[in-house]
Amino acid sequence: MSDGSLFGVDNLPYGVFSTPDDPAGRRLGVRYLDRVLDIGAAAVELDSPHAALLTAPGLDPLLAAGRPVWRAVRAEVRSWLTDPAHRAVTEPLLVPLDATVPHLPFTVADYVDFYASEHHATTVGRVFRPDTPPLPPNWKHLPIGYHGRAGTVVVSGTPVVRPRGQRRPSAPGEAPGFGPSRRLDIEAEVAFVVGTPSPLGRPVPQGAFADHVFGVCLLNDWSARDIQAWEYVPLGPFLGKSFATSLSPWVTPLDALAGARVAPPPRDEPLLPYLDDGPDSGIPAGGLDLRIEVRLNGHLIAEPPFAAMYWTAAQQLAHLTVNGAALRTGDLYASGTVSGPEARQRGSLLELTWGGRDPIQLPDGTRTFLQDGDEVELTAWAPGPEPGTRVGLGEVIGTIAPAAPPAAP
Amino acid sequence: MSDGSLFGVDNLPYGVFSTPDDPAGRRLGVRYLDRVLDIGAAAVELDSPHAALLTAPGLDPLLAAGRPVWRAVRAEVRSWLTDPAHRAVTEPLLVPLDATVPHLPFTVADYVDFYASEHHATTVGRVFRPDTPPLPPNWKHLPIGYHGRAGTVVVSGTPVVRPRGQRRPSAPGEAPGFGPSRRLDIEAEVAFVVGTPSPLGRPVPQGAFADHVFGVCLLNDWSARDIQAWEYVPLGPFLGKSFATSLSPWVTPLDALAGARVAPPPRDEPLLPYLDDGPDSGIPAGGLDLRIEVRLNGHLIAEPPFAAMYWTAAQQLAHLTVNGAALRTGDLYASGTVSGPEARQRGSLLELTWGGRDPIQLPDGTRTFLQDGDEVELTAWAPGPEPGTRVGLGEVIGTIAPAAPPAAP
Numbered sequence: 001m002s003d004g005s006l007f008g009v010d011n012l013p014y015g016v017f018s019t020p021d022d023p024a025g026r027r028l029g030v031r032y033l034d035r036v037l038d039i040g041a042a043a044v045e046l047d048s049p050h051a052a053l054l055t056a057p058g059l060d061p062l063l064a065a066g067r068p069v070w071r072a073v074r075a076e077v078r079s080w081l082t083d084p085a086h087r088a089v090t091e092p093l094l095v096p097l098d099a100t101v102p103h104l105p106f107t108v109a110d111y112v113d114f115y116a117s118e119h120h121a122t123t124v125g126r127v128f129r130p131d132t133p134p135l136p137p138n139w140k141h142l143p144i145g146y147h148g149r150a151g152t153v154v155v156s157g158t159p160v161v162r163p164r165g166q167r168r169p170s171a172p173g174e175a176p177g178f179g180p181s182r183r184l185d186i187e188a189e190v191a192f193v194v195g196t197p198s199p200l201g202r203p204v205p206q207g208a209f210a211d212h213v214f215g216v217c218l219l220n221d222w223s224a225r226d227i228q229a230w231e232y233v234p235l236g237p238f239l240g241k242s243f244a245t246s247l248s249p250w251v252t253p254l255d256a257l258a259g260a261r262v263a264p265p266p267r268d269e270p271l272l273p274y275l276d277d278g279p280d281s282g283i284p285a286g287g288l289d290l291r292i293e294v295r296l297n298g299h300l301i302a303e304p305p306f307a308a309m310y311w312t313a314a315q316q317l318a319h320l321t322v323n324g325a326a327l328r329t330g331d332l333y334a335s336g337t338v339s340g341p342e343a344r345q346r347g348s349l350l351e352l353t354w355g356g357r358d359p360i361q362l363p364d365g366t367r368t369f370l371q372d373g374d375e376v377e378l379t380a381w382a383p384g385p386e387p388g389t390r391v392g393l394g395e396v397i398g399t400i401a402p403a404a405p406p407a408a409p
Numbered sequence: 410m411s412d413g414s415l416f417g418v419d420n421l422p423y424g425v426f427s428t429p430d431d432p433a434g435r436r437l438g439v440r441y442l443d444r445v446l447d448i449g450a451a452a453v454e455l456d457s458p459h460a461a462l463l464t465a466p467g468l469d470p471l472l473a474a475g476r477p478v479w480r481a482v483r484a485e486v487r488s489w490l491t492d493p494a495h496r497a498v499t500e501p502l503l504v505p506l507d508a509t510v511p512h513l514p515f516t517v518a519d520y521v522d523f524y525a526s527e528h529h530a531t532t533v534g535r536v537f538r539p540d541t542p543p544l545p546p547n548w549k550h551l552p553i554g555y556h557g558r559a560g561t562v563v564v565s566g567t568p569v570v571r572p573r574g575q576r577r578p579s580a581p582g583e584a585p586g587f588g589p590s591r592r593l594d595i596e597a598e599v600a601f602v603v604g605t606p607s608p609l610g611r612p613v614p615q616g617a618f619a620d621h622v623f624g625v626c627l628l629n630d631w632s633a634r635d636i637q638a639w640e641y642v643p644l645g646p647f648l649g650k651s652f653a654t655s656l657s658p659w660v661t662p663l664d665a666l667a668g669a670r671v672a673p674p675p676r677d678e679p680l681l682p683y684l685d686d687g688p689d690s691g692i693p694a695g696g697l698d699l700r701i702e703v704r705l706n707g708h709l710i711a712e713p714p715f716a717a718m719y720w721t722a723a724q725q726l727a728h729l730t731v732n733g734a735a736l737r738t739g740d741l742y743a744s745g746t747v748s749g750p751e752a753r754q755r756g757s758l759l760e761l762t763w764g765g766r767d768p769i770q771l772p773d774g775t776r777t778f779l780q781d782g783d784e785v786e787l788t789a790w791a792p793g794p795e796p797g798t799r800v801g802l803g804e805v806i807g808t809i810a811p812a813a814p815p816a817a818p
Contacts, residue, residue: 230551
């Protein structure tokens with residue numbers, strides 16, 4: 001599904017790659033059309049002042065360097081790719097994308113997952129609790145979130161082994177079931193990567209969003225619905241999520257999405273000052289017009305619109321630090337499932353199949369939840385800086401592997 | 410409250426310290442009586458085969474080295490402190506404890522918090538939901554847990570700034586309140602430090618507990634009850650916990666607690682094979698007879714017994730990996746609040762004051778929740794290997810600082 005034109009000179013996302021002839025050699029790359037520029041090698045050959053950052057084996061030093069350096073490096077890489085004077089240097093350093101092996105681009109510090117789509121939260125509420133109000137009473141007052149497992153965030157392409165776990169007993173008082181998940185699902189999400197840290201005890205206001213957040217990824221928050229349903233009261237999701245979370249190998253800089261900024265939906269409740277992003281707040285429009293596409297075994301099954309998200313990434317950052325929690329370089333926070341108002345815009349199978357009641361049709365049969373061998377791909381694009389141009393996020397792909405044998409006691 | 414005799418030659422916990430004359434120089438130390446042995450310097454002078462591990466500025470390399478190395482290093486350090494032949498070398502390398510500055514002893518990878526005390530969970534249920542069964546239906550079938558914020562785990566002695574946050578509206582439909590937490594609480598917990606990692610997709614059975622877990626700390630899981638109460642449905646605690654979690658600077662090796670092993674309480678429900686630790690399971694007794702003491706401004710207010718915990722650390726490890734989640738060196742998981750059956754054995758103010766209804770008496774007045782300037786200290790001891798001997802865990806101290814001003818928008 002790679003569409004090179006989404007990765008033109010206005011995008012230039014960063015990643016980490018190796019090549020089969022040197023599997024241990026991890027290098028920083030910038031994706032350009034259908035190729036990857038080895039920016040470490042280019043920095044050395046072109047005597048860049050940022051060579052030390054760009055010859056690292058991961059993005060951590062660049063993330064930590066802060067926004068002025070991010071902008072300078074972006075301008076420099078752009079010139080390497082567009083200035084004819086540099087062509088003789090860069091041309092041999094452009095590796096075909098399909099000759100590269102992607103790696104997790106940075107060290108994930110803390111991983112937080114939000115629940116920021118009103119359409120998703122409402123549908124989930126209707127599926128599970130049809131007789132009560134679908135949204136909890138706090139939903140429109142704060143962006144609900146929780147911490148996930150940073151250590152099991154994996155790069156796109158990593159096989160996803162079906163998890164084993166406990167299931168709710170078939171009747172109250174019965175023993176719980178146990179085995180491979182029968183309701184393995186996807187959650188199509190957009191994730192934000194923190195570069196600049198913040199000290200403990202110092203909340204980060206919405207207005208400082210672009211100083212702290214380096215860029216944007218796609219993320220698939222795989223979810224075992226049966227495990228989650230039994231475990232999550234009262235302390236939230238745990239093993240239903242922690243087996244794997246897939247991240248796109250390419251981090252699109254925030255500046256590449258300047259043409260995609262849109263106003264978020266109207267707010268139904270007045271917001272506390274730290275979350276207020278209304279017209280008098282001075283906060284720039286915090287929505288992003290990212291059009292996500294979800295493919296199951298190659299077939300487009302959903303097109304969730306990120307512009308419909310109720311809570312913005314700037315609000316989420318302000319909320320997660322309002323209690324004084326520190327940010328670290330490499331913190332990753334995701335939007336929660338992206339779903340729109342229409343049936344085809346839902347970002348999870350739970351919603352697309354109404355909890356498994358209404359199977360979706362594929363050429364090879366029907367699906368409620370994922371089968372072993374299924375491949376899920378998330379892609380996304382946004383309007384570029386000029387009319388008619390587009391910018392893509394890196395794709396996230398995962399294939400379901402059968403459950404492993406249980407451990408010996 | 411330091412009692413040097415709890416830190417004799419049978420304990421030998423590890424930590425990281427600096428001294429005021431060289432604040433940037435972080436060194437590995439082993440606490441011995443009321444002094445700290447600089448084990449990096451000792452390893453170099455005594456030509457230890459483990460000098461590379463012990464001259465690191467943190468415990469990470471030793472944690473990653475695995476159980477055979479842990480045992481060899483422990484035996485070696487013990488000989489440095491007890492063999493008269495080494496005394497001339499070690500004596501000058503013993504720094505008085507109160508001349509050292511403690512640091513976080515290892516890089517916290519993922520932090521998980523469990524909810525493993527039946528007495529705690531029952532009392533919390535009775536305080537908040539007096540008309541329903543106090544335990545959720547899953548409680549006796551699995552050790553409930555959730556991920557916390559690894560980036561805000563701080564070493565004992567770090568001031569704890571009172572968090573700001575949203576509070577539940579005073580009536581349905583009203584706006585939420587906002588401000589410094591009015592119900593700031595403690596949770597006295599025991600935490601387990603993972604050394605040996607495990608690969609994704611490979612559950613770790615209870616029987617492998619001692620191969621993966623390096624040692625034990627005390628932990629204070631500070632909790633803002635008002636923030637937590639408003640935010641936690643449906644995805645669990647978030648900002649009510651993530652502002653700070655205090656960890657003891659000393660990691661007591663598992664082997665030092667061999668004399669403290671006890672059988673856990675009888676199990677009321679049959680357990681699935683991966684959690685079974687009954688007499689026919691072959692799993693060693695997984696309880697630990699740790700006696701915790703909680704002091705508020707120097708006054709003993711509670712003595713929670715860790716032996717009363719329903720779920721053991723080995724069960725928690727098996728549960729958190731049963732879905733295939735990987736372990737990393739530096740993963741930290743805590744027991745949840747330790748509470749016993751008696752009123753004086755409760756490990757949180759929420760329980761000790763019955764949700765704020767029954768203040769506790771201190772010489773300087775009463776308390777329901779914490780006031781600015783309050784100091785909380787957790788200590789613990791366990792039976793040592795010989796009758797009449799005792800082994801201590803490192804203390805955890807924190808003082809409440811007033812809320813910081815809110816961020817500018």
